[in-house]
Amino acid sequence: MDYCENIREMIGNAPLIIVRPSVAIINNRGEILLSRYSGATWGIPGGILQLNESVEDCIKRNVKDGIGIKINDLKLFGVYSGKELFTNPEEGEDEYHTVAIGYLCTDFEGELRPNENIEAEYFKLEQLPEEIDPFIKSKLVVLKGIL
Known part of the structure; x- marks a missing residue:
């Protein structure tokens, strides 16, 4: 069981603050790597910070495990x-407030190999999918203005 699951067991559905490091991975063609779980909206790869883990290690672990890319x-x-960034859940679901830490990565290696639960695909910044998280899209x- 991970840290958030342990805390959730203690507090039930009460609001929980989670730290979610994420990374915008840009390939040499200027395309961004987006990922999503089946049926969810597209976003940038990331994960939930675990106890005794740095945000950088969290990103590297989640990207490697989820889509097969090694972040350098x-x-x-x-x-x-x-x-x-506050999730307003349906009745009976868990409430949480996210603190998102966004990184940019252009130095990575490996082939895109998403695990069975994740879709991952490169998109041009001018042609993002319609099913993208609105907060992510705004960022x-x-x-796009920086690159």
């Missing part, structure tokens, strides 16, 4: 929190 170098892009607009 990360650059901090931004830290985000606020009402737009990618900023990223």
Whole structure:
């Protein structure tokens, strides 16, 4: 059982603050790697920080385990929190507030090999899928202006 599951067992459905490091992976063609779980919206790869883990190690672990890419170098892009990152669940579901730590990566290796639960695909920043998380989309607009 991971850290959040242990805390959830103690507090039930009460709001939980989670730290979610994420990474915008840009290939040499200027395309961004987006991923999603079956039926979910597209977003950037990341995971939930575990106890005694650095945010960088969390990203590297989740990207390697989830989509098969080895991250070599990360650059901090931004830290985000606020009402737009609060999940307002259906009755009986868990409440959580996310603190997102965004990184940018152009130095990576390996072939895209998503596990059986994840879809992953490169997209042009000008042609993002319609089923993208609105918060992520707003941050990618900023990223497009930087690249």
